[in-house]
Structure formats: structure tokens, C-alpha cells
Amino acid sequence: MRPAASAFPMFLVSVLVSFLSFILHGFAFLCRKLKLTLLAQRFFLRVLSAGPIPQHVAFIMDGNRRFARRRRWQVKDGHGEGYLALRRLLEICLRLRIRCVSVYAFAIDNFKRSPEEVDALMQLAESKLLELCEHGELLDKYGVRLNVIGRTELFPENLQAAVRKAEDITRNNSRSILNLCMPYASRDEITTAVEDSVREALVLHSTKLSTTSRENLGNEMDTLSHMDITEETITSHLMSMKRGSPPLDVLVRTSGATRLSDYMLWQGCEDTQIHFSNVYWPDFGLLDFVPIILQWQRSVWFGTRQKPVTNHRSPEVRTLRGRSAERKGIGTRLEVNKSY
Amino acid sequence: MGLLAYPFLLFLHIVYSLVVFSLSLWCRIRRHTPLPLNASRQRIPKHLAVLFVTDPEIDLITTEQRLMESVECAVKWSLEVGIEQLCLFDNEGILLRYSESIRDLVAPSPLPSKMQISEPAIVYPPTPPMSDYSESRSLSPEGFESSVPIARMSATSPRNELRPGGKHATFGKDDSKTLNINIVSREAGKPFVATMARSIAWSERRKQKVGAGCEDFHLSIAELEKHLEGPSGLSPPDFMIIHPIHPSKYNRFPLELHGFPPWQIRLTEIYCDRLRKQYRSRLMWFLPLEIRAAFLSSSLTEWEFREALDQYAGAEMRFGR
Numbered sequence: 001m002r003p004a005a006s007a008f009p010m011f012l013v014s015v016l017v018s019f020l021s022f023i024l025h026g027f028a029f030l031c032r033k034l035k036l037t038l039l040a041q042r043f044f045l046r047v048l049s050a051g052p053i054p055q056h057v058a059f060i061m062d063g064n065r066r067f068a069r070r071r072r073w074q075v076k077d078g079h080g081e082g083y084l085a086l087r088r089l090l091e092i093c094l095r096l097r098i099r100c101v102s103v104y105a106f107a108i109d110n111f112k113r114s115p116e117e118v119d120a121l122m123q124l125a126e127s128k129l130l131e132l133c134e135h136g137e138l139l140d141k142y143g144v145r146l147n148v149i150g151r152t153e154l155f156p157e158n159l160q161a162a163v164r165k166a167e168d169i170t171r172n173n174s175r176s177i178l179n180l181c182m183p184y185a186s187r188d189e190i191t192t193a194v195e196d197s198v199r200e201a202l203v204l205h206s207t208k209l210s211t212t213s214r215e216n217l218g219n220e221m222d223t224l225s226h227m228d229i230t231e232e233t234i235t236s237h238l239m240s241m242k243r244g245s246p247p248l249d250v251l252v253r254t255s256g257a258t259r260l261s262d263y264m265l266w267q268g269c270e271d272t273q274i275h276f277s278n279v280y281w282p283d284f285g286l287l288d289f290v291p292i293i294l295q296w297q298r299s300v301w302f303g304t305r306q307k308p309v310t311n312h313r314s315p316e317v318r319t320l321r322g323r324s325a326e327r328k329g330i331g332t333r334l335e336v337n338k339s340y
Numbered sequence: 341m342g343l344l345a346y347p348f349l350l351f352l353h354i355v356y357s358l359v360v361f362s363l364s365l366w367c368r369i370r371r372h373t374p375l376p377l378n379a380s381r382q383r384i385p386k387h388l389a390v391l392f393v394t395d396p397e398i399d400l401i402t403t404e405q406r407l408m409e410s411v412e413c414a415v416k417w418s419l420e421v422g423i424e425q426l427c428l429f430d431n432e433g434i435l436l437r438y439s440e441s442i443r444d445l446v447a448p449s450p451l452p453s454k455m456q457i458s459e460p461a462i463v464y465p466p467t468p469p470m471s472d473y474s475e476s477r478s479l480s481p482e483g484f485e486s487s488v489p490i491a492r493m494s495a496t497s498p499r500n501e502l503r504p505g506g507k508h509a510t511f512g513k514d515d516s517k518t519l520n521i522n523i524v525s526r527e528a529g530k531p532f533v534a535t536m537a538r539s540i541a542w543s544e545r546r547k548q549k550v551g552a553g554c555e556d557f558h559l560s561i562a563e564l565e566k567h568l569e570g571p572s573g574l575s576p577p578d579f580m581i582i583h584p585i586h587p588s589k590y591n592r593f594p595l596e597l598h599g600f601p602p603w604q605i606r607l608t609e610i611y612c613d614r615l616r617k618q619y620r621s622r623l624m625w626f627l628p629l630e631i632r633a634a635f636l637s638s639s640l641t642e643w644e645f646r647e648a649l650d651q652y653a654g655a656e657m658r659f660g661r
Contacts, residue, residue, distance in 0.1 A: 009541055020358060048349065050348075050349050150656035188561060191561045194533065198537055198540050198557060201538075201546060202557065229534050231534050233534070234530070258611065258655070259607055259608055259655075261607065265603065265606060266530070266606055268602075269605065271596065273596060274597065275594055276610075282359060298353070299594070
């Protein structure tokens with residue numbers, strides 16, 4: 001576009017953006033002055049939750065180190081801020097009645113980082129897990145069950161103990177799920193799921209003629225036909241799915257990177273909305289998350305989504321996906337019925 | 341509160357629409373022209389995937405036409421830039437069904453450079469039957485061999501007809517660049533992993549029969565990777581361009597991956613031009629669908645391709661560190 005031709009539209013856009021910015025900043029200023037920020041946020045979330053809400057949202061919490069470097073902090077302080085952002089987002093998601101939140105806390109590849117940083121992360125994880133155990137008001141208030149998903153045997157023993165304690169304390173919670181994926185790699189999860197599917201098929205086959213053995217295996221085994229391993233079989237053996245997570249609706253990656261980095265590849269490659277945000281994770285907040293929810297609502301009302309079949313308060317939730325449900329020849333969508 | 345909240349929610353959506361409209365106009369006006377195709381870039385993908393998103397609003401004939409145009413352009417530009425491998429994906433398998441036509445489409449006459457196409461090999465896996473296992477059925481001693489349902493072909497172009505620029509060009513004996521083209525569909529993704537799992541299960545069952553126990557069956561990532569990415573598999577692309585055939589509708593909703601093989605996208609950078617024809621369908625709502633399809637459908641553009649390469653060149657890879 002030539003400069004002269006673009007000047008007028010730029011002027012109009014600038015005016016519009018300035019006007020909207022003035023309105024929003026004015027509203028925020030009034031809220032701060034009247035000490036209504038918290039109240040306004042909660043009202044805002046109540047309004048949002050009146051529309052369709054995704055069942056399962058996953059976050060790739062990227063950008064802690066760059067956030068710290070930008071402020072000339074130590075890297076571990078960036079991770080500390082990242083934890084605070086996680087708590088903030090978690091409360092927002094729970095107020096919105098999002099049933100399941102998954103976060104990519106630590107990748108198996110992250111063990112390649114400097115020993116100092118890895119030790120700092122292990123200590124942060126242990127201290128925060130113990131803090132959750134001792135002061136778990138947030139988790140108790142929303143009935144959150146904490147699942148740590150990944151190769152926890154790679155962690156130091158003290159961290160493993162903290163993981164076990166946190167999971168035990170929240171085991172009976174049934175309203176929501178928080179999946180802490182650490183140390184996690186999606187290829188590892190897929191490989192484990194395939195391995196478990198093969199083992200299960202072999203066990204079924206070897207006990208085919210043994211009626212007693214088959215009964216002991218449980219009802220869900222009845223649906224499997226010996227060596228038949230389907231997409232749904234593998235999906236059901238994924239670590240996150242085995243712990244009761246519904247299908248993934250939304251995947252958010254922060255810090256501007258536009259890749260999945262070995263996170264929830266199987267769950268996110270189909271029927272999952274993917275958002276790449278330019279904001280660093282410690283800066284990610286309500287105003288960054290709201291557009292994601294609004295876009296979800298629009299896709300349910302106007303586009304490619306069907307609404308959840310049952311009330312979102314019900315423990316059993318079945319969700320049929322628009323396109324996947326129609327694709328009869330290729331594969332049916334897994335319905336997750338898990339009583340908590 | 342539920343019913344009372346709806347007017348506020350509606351107002352919120354209206355405000356959001358205004359904000360998105362303003363920002364999209366701003367981004368359009370401030371958008372930089374991407375570097376020329378053959379410009380020198382910091383890095384170029386060795387393996388590029390193009391994910392085509394079809395739409396039921398666009399009729400099949402128009403969709404096929406746009407796909408063919410896009411494939412022709414993608415092959416031409418990939419050769420020019422020096423990309424070694426090109427993966428073409430669409431969920432429904434339209435490209436796979438028309439692989440022979442694609443071979444004819446990228447034939448020498450419409451393109452300035454001489455191109456040689458080797459015979460395409462469409463490989464479908466000899467899937468183990470899903471019916472009940474019968475004790476009387478004999479198994480071959482080698483077990484089942486599975487390969488990704490894929491159409492493979494290659495194109496070459498003489499080097500001296502192309503301007504310098506690509507850093508990763510592969511040169512044959514006659515100094516020509518070679519582009520390996522793979523055409524896949526959703527069947528190469530989750531269904532193929534399930535097929536591979538069945539093959540592994542049958543193979544382990546056979547070991548049971550010959551006395552080697554499988555109580556300690558273990559599958560490693562490396563082993564599964566060998567099956568899925570090996571010579572009969574699909575290697576992971578470095579970079580992916582998502583191109584919707586109906587951008588005006590697609591760009592109103594968030595990005596999705598539409599069943600692309602999950603194993604292969606571990607570190608794949610993803611690009612999608614979210615500004616193309618964003619509001620065009622709303623301006624043409626009154627036209628019949630057949631006429632709208634012609635205006636609203638879109639093949640891959642050079643602008644998209646160049647902007648995508650610019651994004652890839654600027655991406656920072658940390659590999660966990």
C-alpha cells in the first residue's frame with residue numbers, strides 16, 4: 001500500500017483503537033479507585049461462564065526465563081513468577097467451571113538444562129506441592145484432584161514423596177482435575193499407551209478360552225476383541241486419559257513460539273483449538289485468556305463445535321464433536337465416562 | 341444470574357468483535373512485505389508440510405481445483421527455495437485419491453524448469469484383520485509388515501535455471517535439485533499408529549507361540565520411532581503451513597491440526613496466515629453458494645509461502661534447554 005493511500009485508514013483505525021483503549025483503561029482505573037478489581041473480575045467471570053465453556057484446557061507455560069532476563073532477575077525468580085501465574089490462571093479456570101486444566105510444568109528434555117536450574121525447579125516443585133498439601137484452600141474449594149502425569153521416577157526421591165502426598169490428599173476430590181505434566185513428553189506417553197494396548201491385547205488373547213480369567217479382568221475388557229487395537233484403545237491408555245481427563249478442547253502456548261514441543265500431540269492433533277500467545281507465561285492473565293474463551297464460545301455457536309451433551313456440573317460428561325462424530329468410517333470420538 | 345448474564349455476554353462479544361476488527365485492520369496496514377522467494381534467509385526448512393483444510397461450503401470440484409493449483413505452486417516454490425522434502429496433507433484424502441493427477445499436474449509443460457517425475461508408489465499397509473483370531477490361521481514367519489499409507493513421488497529441477505538462495509539444496513549428478521514429495525491423509529496419523537500397534541501385538545503373539553515369552557514386553561520410543569519415521573514411515577516436518585481452502589470462514593475460528601500425524605509434529609513450527617480474506621464472506625452473504633465458492637476459495641499464494649519462510653527463519657529453537 002502506498003503511504004498516502006494508507007494514511008486515512010490508519011487514522012481511522014488509530015481513532016477506534018484509542019477509543020476502545022480509553023474505555024477499557026477508564027473502566028480499569030475506576031475499578032482500582034473503588035477497590036472493585038476483584039469484584040469486577042469475579043463479575044466478569046460469571047458473565048463469561050454463562051456461555052459455553054471448554055471442558056479441558058492445556059497450557060504450555062513458556063517464557064519464564066525470558067521474563068526473568070528481561071527484568072534482569074535470576075532465572076529461578078522467573079519460575080517463581082510462573083508459579084504465581086499458574087495459581088492465577090487456575091483460579092480463573094475453576095471459576096469459569098473448566099473441568100480439567102493441564103499444564104506442561106517440566107519436559108523430560110528439560111533435564112538437559114544446567115544442573116543449577118534443574119535443582120531450582122525441583123526445589124520449587126517440591127515446596128509448592130507441599131504448600132498445596134498444607135494450605136490447599138484453592139484445591140479444596142473447587143474440589144480439584146491433582147494428577148502428576150509423567151515419568152515421576154526420574155525425579156529425586158523427596159520430590160516423588162511430595163508428589164505422592166499431594167495426589168493422596170486430593171484423591172477424593174471429584175469436581176475438577178489439575179494435571180501437572182512433569183516430567184512429561186508426549187512421545188513417551190504415546191509409546192507407553194501403545195505398549196499398554198499391546199500388553200492388554202496379548203493378555204486378552206492368552207486368556208480367551210479362560211472364562212474365569214476374563215471375568216476377573218473387568219467389564220471394560222469385554223468391549224475389546226482380542227488383538228483389535230484401535231485409535232480409541234490407544235487414547236484410553238494415555239496417562240492423562242487414564243486419570244479421568246476429558247478430550248482436549250483448547251491448547252495454549254505462551255511466549256510467541258508456534259510449536260507444540262512434544263506436548264499432548266495425540267490429544268491435540270485433532271478437534272483441539274490451538275492458540276499461540278505472544279505474552280510470556282508470568283505475564284499471562286485474565287485479559288489474555290478471555291479472547292480464547294470468547295473464540296471457543298463463537299465456535300460453539302457458529303462454527304465447528306457442538307455443545308456438551310449434559311450439564312457441566314454433572315460428574316459424567318460426554319462430549320460429541322461435530323466433525324469427528326460425522327466421520328463414521330474413519331473413527332469415532334472417544335466418550336469419556338469416568339465417575340470420580 | 342445465568343439469564344441476566346446473557347445481555348452482558350452479548351455486549352462483551354460485541355466489544356470483542358470491534359477490538360478484533362480494529363486489530364486486524366491495523367495488522368493489515370502495518371504488515372511488512374515478506375522477503376522475495378529466493379532471498380537469503382537464516383535458515384530454510386529441509387522438510388516442509390502443507391496442511392490443506394477443506395470446507396463443506398466449497399463444492400468438491402472447486403476444492404479439487406484449488407488443491408491442484410496449490411500443489412503445483414508448492415512444488416515449484418519448494419524447488420526454487422531448495423527445500424528437500426514436501427509433505428502434502430488433507431484430512432479427507434482428496435490429494436491421495438488424485439495422486440496420479442498430481443503427477444501429471446507437475447509435469448514439465450506448465451512450468452519453466454524441466455521436471456522429472458518418478459513413478460508414484462501408493463503404499464497401503466497390509467493390515468492384520470480385525471476379526472477374531474483363529475487358531476487354524478497360519479501366520480507368515482516374517483509376521484506383518486506395515487507402512488504408512490502414503491503416495492511418494494519426486495521432482496527434480498536443473499540447478500542452472502534457479503537463482504541461488506537455498507541453503508539446503510540437494511544436488512544430483514547433473515547438478516539438479518531434488519524434491520521428495522509425500523502425500524498423506526488422516527489415515528497416516530492415529531489410524532496408522534493403531535495399525536502398527538496391531539502389527540506389534542501379532543508379532544509378540546507369534547513369539548509366544550514359539551516359546552519366547554512376552555511377559556516382559558517393552559516398547560521403546562526409539563523402536564516406535566523406527567516404525568513410524570523409518571523408510572516405510574513419514575519423517576517429521578520441520579515446518580508446517582496451514583492453508584485453508586476457505587480462509588474467510590477458517591480465519592474467524594482458532595487454528596486446528598485436523599488429524600495431521602501426531603507423532604511427527606513434535607517440534608514442527610506452525611504457520612497460518614490469519615488475515616487473508618477475513619471478512620470477505622460476510623460481504624458476500626447474499627450471493628448463491630456456487631458463486632461465493634469461486635470468490636471465497638483460495639489456493640496457496642506466494643505471499644503466504646514467503647511470509648511463512650520468514651517466520652521459520654526467525655524462530656528460536658531451544659530443544660528443552
